[in-house]
Structures are given as structure tokens and as C-alpha cells.
Amino acid sequence: MVEYSSDLDARLMAAAIRLGARELGRTWPNPAVGALIVRHEAAGPVIIGRGWTRKGGRPHAETEALAQAGDRARGATCYVSLEPCSHHGRTSPCSDALIAAGVTRVVSAVEDPDARVSGHGHAALRDAGIDVVVGIGADEARAVHVGHFTRVREGRPWVTLKLAVSRDGMIAGPGGVPVAITGPRARASAHMLRATNDAILIGIRTALADDPALTCRLPGMQDRSPVRIVLDTDLRLPVTAKMLDEAGGTPVWLMSRETADPARRAGLERRGAVLLPSDGGIGAALDVLAEHGITRVLVEGGATVATSLADAGMIDEAVIYDGAVDIGANGVPAGPALAAIRANGAYRPVDRVSLGDDVMSTYIRTG
Numbered sequence: 001m002v003e004y005s006s007d008l009d010a011r012l013m014a015a016a017i018r019l020g021a022r023e024l025g026r027t028w029p030n031p032a033v034g035a036l037i038v039r040h041e042a043a044g045p046v047i048i049g050r051g052w053t054r055k056g057g058r059p060h061a062e063t064e065a066l067a068q069a070g071d072r073a074r075g076a077t078c079y080v081s082l083e084p085c086s087h088h089g090r091t092s093p094c095s096d097a098l099i100a101a102g103v104t105r106v107v108s109a110v111e112d113p114d115a116r117v118s119g120h121g122h123a124a125l126r127d128a129g130i131d132v133v134v135g136i137g138a139d140e141a142r143a144v145h146v147g148h149f150t151r152v153r154e155g156r157p158w159v160t161l162k163l164a165v166s167r168d169g170m171i172a173g174p175g176g177v178p179v180a181i182t183g184p185r186a187r188a189s190a191h192m193l194r195a196t197n198d199a200i201l202i203g204i205r206t207a208l209a210d211d212p213a214l215t216c217r218l219p220g221m222q223d224r225s226p227v228r229i230v231l232d233t234d235l236r237l238p239v240t241a242k243m244l245d246e247a248g249g250t251p252v253w254l255m256s257r258e259t260a261d262p263a264r265r266a267g268l269e270r271r272g273a274v275l276l277p278s279d280g281g282i283g284a285a286l287d288v289l290a291e292h293g294i295t296r297v298l299v300e301g302g303a304t305v306a307t308s309l310a311d312a313g314m315i316d317e318a319v320i321y322d323g324a325v326d327i328g329a330n331g332v333p334a335g336p337a338l339a340a341i342r343a344n345g346a347y348r349p350v351d352r353v354s355l356g357d358d359v360m361s362t363y364i365r366t367g
Contacts, residue, residue, distance in 0.1 A: 004040070009107055010137060012036055012047075012107070013109055013140075013141075014137060015036060015079075016034040016079040016109075016137075017034055017137055017140050019051070019052045019061070020032045020034025020052050020053060020061060020081045020082075021034070021144045023053055023054065024196040024197075025196045025197050025198055026055045026224065027053040027054070027055065028198040028293050028294055028295050029151075029293030029295065030053055030057030030058070030148075031112075031148035032144060033052065033053045033060065033081050034080070034081045035050070035061035035062045035065040035078060035079065035080040036050055036051075036065060037050075037077070037078055038076060038078075039075070039076045039077075048068070049065035049067070049069030049072075049073065050065055050068060051063065051067075058091050059091065060091055061081075061094075063091070063094060066097055066103075069101070073101040075102060076105075077106070078098055078103050078107070080108050080109070081137070081145070082108070082109065082145055083108050083112040083117055083118075083119075083121040084098060084106070084125070085117050086117055086121040086123075087116040087120070093124070095124040099125065099130065103130060105130065105131040105132075105133070106122075106130055106133070107133045108122060108132065108134050109134075109140070109141035110137075110145070113152045113153055146158050148295050150316065151290045151294075156289070157199070157289055157297045158295065158316050159309060159314050159315055160193070160197065160316065160318070161299045161315045161318045162190060162298055162300050162319045162320075163334060163338060164181040164182050164190070164321040165181065165321065165322055165338065166179070166323050166327045167323060167326050169333055169334055169338075170331030170333055171302065171332055172209075172302070172331060172332040173327055173332070174331060176302075176332055177209070178209065179331070180325070182321050182358045183324075183355070183356045185355040185356045185358070186321045186355040186360060189321075189353075189360055191217055191221075192216075194215075194226055195216045195221055195225075195226070196296075197226050197296045197297060198296045199253075199289065200226045200229065200297070200298045200299075201230075202214070202230055202231070202299070202301035202305065203231045203304050204233070204234075204236050205304060206301045207237055207243075208236065208238075209302075211241060213242050214243055214300075215250060226250075227250070227253060228243050229252075229253045229254075229255065230254050230255070231278070231285060232254045232255065233256055233257050233278070234256065234260055234261075235254065235260040235261060235265060235268060237268065237273075239267045239271050244271040244272060253276055254268060254274070254276070255276050255277075255278035256276075257279050276289075276292070281312070282308040282309055282314065283314065299315075303332060306338075307335050307336055307337050309337065310336060310340045310341075313367075315337065316365050318347060318362070318363045319360060319362050319363075320341070320360070320363070321359070321360050322358060322359045323357075323358050324357035341363050342363075346365060346366060347363035347365055348363065348364055348366050
């Protein structure tokens, strides 16, 4: 009889979670799940199948791992970073696939809060006589699936605010002119943030001042660029905007009033932009994004958008890059959002990394 150690289960679950995390930013509207199929043989455990949720949410991790394992999955253990689905959607239930493959044990990190799945996947496996263990690696899995959990429970994406702040507390030069605040290592880190989020969001003021492309420009990772979103109530984005040059490959969504100028609307749509209705504040805009499948959004949109999010209590995570340059008194200050994150105890620091002359600090909301 095979004896299962909690240490081995924890190590294999950690590997499954890492497998899923590699696709963060690409699997929406589904979570980035990882799965391993493991046979416990006389010489020790052997991984016979690996799978992770693919771009667009399918195929699912479990079916990928089972396909790789083939007939050897019979009698094996599946380690999976989220409860296997048990409902018919765009794919057949993963719980059915595990049962049909003859898996005899499933180690699942955490229950899926989605009402279509919640507890039902585990129950279906147990009803089929499969030994189900839940909770190993739960904290790590929740951290990877936090966007999915937030969308299901709160009806909005997980929001990460990114700010680059000069030594004297500024985020831009006089009049909002862009200034290089951080060095190459910090900028590369910021592009990795883009690559692991479903979408990147800015306000129209930032779009007009910077004319950004908002893509991931790390070598070999250009295809990891997130959906680019501009809060543009009156459709002021020029049809010549740089981000529209690549709208076909990496989507551009403009959130505007439905009563915005029809001619402007038609011109932007011809350039490939997708227009989404947003007549309310920042909270309503986030709700619309969740309805369209976005689970994780990175906000790079200046002091105005940051302040709106802070006032609404909708900054879940903040990544602050402290640069080693001074901009001067005429620069644009970071505003109250930065003070709220660093000063009032509503956020706790979880990471601090030196990147050349710059420092990256990560904060998570405590409430």
C-alpha cells in the first residue's frame, strides 16, 4: 500500500501551482490552474503528466495532464491547484475526466468559489470512490487565483496599482510631461507586471500626455501584452494614438459614455478599438470589465485614476517603484493614493526588492 507524506504532497502541489502561474494574464476569463499526474512507484513518485490552463481558458489543466499521462493515469494521483470543475461549459467537466481516467486520489489546493463548482467537483470525485484531499498549498493557490476569487465574490477584477515615484515624491514632470524615474531593471520588472495581468488600465489624461503603447516589450514576451484599457468618457483618444497601431494583435478597449460623439466612435472602431459603455465611476467601470472576463487589472493611469480607486477602496495591491532621481517642485505629485498605501495601516508591505538604484515595494490591502 502506498503511503503519502504531507511533505511530498506539499512539494508536488507547489510544483502544480507554479505550472499554473506561468500562464497568469493569458487564461482569462478562467483561472490559471496547474495540474500534475503522479504515479507512486517502488522507486518513488514519478510525474507522468503535466498540464496548465492555456490561453483563453482552455484546454483545462487536468485534461492536459491526463492526455500526457495516457493509460498510466489509472491508479495515479492528481495534484491540482483549484477544485476540478464539475459543470458543462465550453469544456466537459474535469471531474468526469479524472473519474474516467481511473485516478484514485486527488489532492486539491482550494475549493473554487464559483457556485457552479463550489464543493461539487470534490463531491463528484468522492462519490466515484476517489480519495480527495483539500487544503494543501491553499494560501499559495489563493495568491495565484486571487483575480478569479475577486471576480466571483465581488464582481470586479483584482486591482494592482503601479506607481513610479521620484525621490521627491513626483510621478511626472511639469505639466505631466513623462520623465524617466527608474532605471532599466525596474522598467523590466514593470513589464513583467504587465505580462502577468489580464489588462492594463489608464485614464485619458495619461493617454493624451504620454501616447503610450502599453505593451510588454521584454524580449521574447511581446505576445504576453495585456488588453489595453483607457477610461475615455468622451472618446478623446486620437485615431492616431500609438496603441491603436497594434489594436488587431493586442486589444484596445475604450470605456466611454454611450452618448459619445458617433463620428468619434466610428473612427476609433475603424482603427480596431472596442468600445465599452461606462457611464458611472471607477467602480462601475471595473464591474463592466469583470462582465467581460477580466480577472486581474494593472492600473498605470496617473494620480487621478489612482485617487479615484483609493477613494473607492478598490486598490487591492500596490507596487511602488521608488526612483533615485529628483523631478523638482513643479512636478506632478503622487497624490493621496500613495499616502494612503504607506501611512494608514490599510496596507501591509509584503515584499521589498532592490533593482539597481531603485527599490520596488509591494503592498496588499489588509481589509
